[in-house]
Amino acid sequence: MQRTTMDLWVGVFVMAGIGALLILALKVGNLGTYSAAESYTLIGNFENIGGLKVRAPVKSAGVVVGRITDIRFNTETYDAAVTMNIDNRYQFPRDTFASILTSGLLGEQYIGLAAGGDETVLKNGDKIMKTNSAMVLEEMIGRFLFDKASENKASEDSDSDDDGKK
Amino acid sequence: MPRRIVIGIRGVGHRVIDSIWRLGYASRFFLLTLLKSGISFRRFGLVIRELYFTGVLSLIIIIVSGLFVGMVLGLQGYETLQRFGAESAVGTMVALSLVRELGPVVAALLFASRAGSAITAEIGLMKATDQLAAMEMMAVDPIARVxxxxxxxxxxxxxxxxxxxxxxxxxxxxLVAVVLIGVDDGSFWSQMQNAVDFRYDIVNGVIKTCVFGVAVTAIAVFEGYDASPTAEGVSGATTRTVVTSSLAILGLDFVLTSVMFRGMS
Incomplete structure (x- = not known):
């Protein structure tokens, strides 16, 4: 079998195809920012995770330090067990505070880690003790209305007291 | 009058049975193609020749339409997203819609009409001019060889x-969003890379294209092989290739999407 120009064109075609797949993976996708090799897992129990999703980022001081790999409902404690993969380069003290935050008003939710002052660091599989649930808008509005109502009631009560004195 | 009704019902029944028959024949043909594809890997030159005709010659239509589809997506995405002040998310929108849906589907539709129809016409004409029969007479299996x-x-x-x-x-x-309109270059790429996941979006898109590739070419070779050996038969088979494979692509796309992206939320 001898070489033909057709072979050359097919070679160019296959190279371009593989190149396109590589560009998709590295430039368009997030494969370039994956560092799946070196990471450890932490678990946090949250009373309410709001709209948190698997693959959402874990940030500390705004820097992405890991990703959420699994969210499960714990039937013993009736809360959500969130598993996250943290990059090995970042170590956190044992009294780190994990809270579910929202980027922007309508943005996606993520876990924010605020480091504490403990000497020992969290190891693979450790549980984060201090957690803060997601803000649920309905609950916040409900609480606000309740506060407002009780405030009004209190002022009315004081008004009637004044009347009574007169 | 009743006689006419009987003829009508008979016609419907005939059509149904005929299409089931064809489906069975097509499945057997597909299996036979897979079983006899050993020779195409032992003599890979045969496949390379066909790669030139189906792949290399489809490049221009794929690249030009991809460019225009992306440009339209950029324009429309910008137009809609700037109302919410989220114009930097245009990269995310363009990339996700291309990688997940438009890339596989539109490329497969173009491939069906560019390469699938050519395959059908070629094999159908080979059959019409008795080349396939001649091969069989020389003890060359046309399924393995062609x-x-x-x-x-x-x-x-x-x-x-x-x-x-x-x-x-x-x-x-x-080109449209950053170079022409002036969306920020950095946030265009970084938001895109944040949103497009390798495993979830790109691998699923590639799986889709593989399924579409099998479906389109299987339909194309079958229609060609099954064409009635006349000029009219070949033209009918070519039309059926394009229609059937387009419908198959869109139907399969729905099925695959509902399987792949259901666990998203």
């Missing part, structure tokens, strides 16, 4: 073509 290399060439070139479509489309979106 059908299998074309099938595998189509299956191999489809993912590459779709990937190029998506890349060129993203570039077209970049």
């Amino acid at each position: 059908v299998a290399p074309r099938f595998w060439a189509g299956v191999i070139s489809m993912p590459f073509l779709a990937a190029m479509f998506s890349v060129v489309g993203v570039f077209g979106g970049y």
